[in-house]
Amino acid sequence: MQASNSSSEDQKFLVRRLLISDKSKGFIELLRQLTVCDSVSDNDFEDRFHEISSLGDYHVICVIEDESSGKIIATGSVFIENKFLRNCGKVGHIEDVVVDTNARGMQLGKKVIAFLTDHARSMGCYKVILDCSLENGAFYEKCGFKQKEIQMVKYFV
């Protein structure tokens, strides 16, 4: 029964790529739990969606939709950077991972990270990196990451 339940949960919370229709399912409201994000017009959303989609597998945003409510409850993104070093290597950059505060404790964050990490590996990256707060470091350690460097930032606005 445990396996069956687990499988049913997995079925319920599938990780898939972002669709334009996810805007009406609370995708922007979910991002707002992460940082500043005013309302975005449908046109602006579609323009940005197509800009990102034009990079194909080089910039992927994934989401988890709660089938019962029709709401997007988790998301994350990864883009692939082409380098010259490491013998013309590639690095995956994970960004903007957030799980709805009402959907915590269901391992959705781990699912998102696994999806994005698997994608980076499949693209031939030699590593995948992300920046996070000190408090969130423990979560990423459970996902197989290790702390390495520090992040520096310069704001323009």
Add this chain to the structure above:
Amino acid sequence: MQASNSSSEDQKFLVRRLLISDKSKGFIELLRQLTVCDSVSDNDFEDRFHEISSLGDYHVICVIEDESSGKIIATGSVFIENKFLRNCGKVGHIEDVVVDTNARGMQLGKKVIAFLTDHARSMGCYKVILDCSLENGAFYEKCGFKQKEIQMVKYFV
């Protein structure tokens, strides 16, 4: 005289975008001072160069050439990430900054960072970020950056 000397130095150490011909000027050898980087064939170099160039202003690698020796003595890169958050904002990611060990003390690192930061600003980014070792944090503070988060990494190879 001071101003004249300084201007002459500036002229001597111009920051410009990477050219294919920079491979024969020690660009790969310079990257090797940063991390693992085996020899790269001319074909592989050109393929990667064109992949990166296809992103236009969204992925820029800059270099400083020592005109007297014809060698590349500093480099750095920045790519621009399109986001949905921050009202469909953009973030600049600075990567792979290195100055030749024999060319330290001439503010070349600051020049590279200024070039990459200015580019990110001109592209409409709301911030520019980079990851570095704890030891290098002080250098980036002099460039106007502040420490914010921690970097987590997962290696595949």
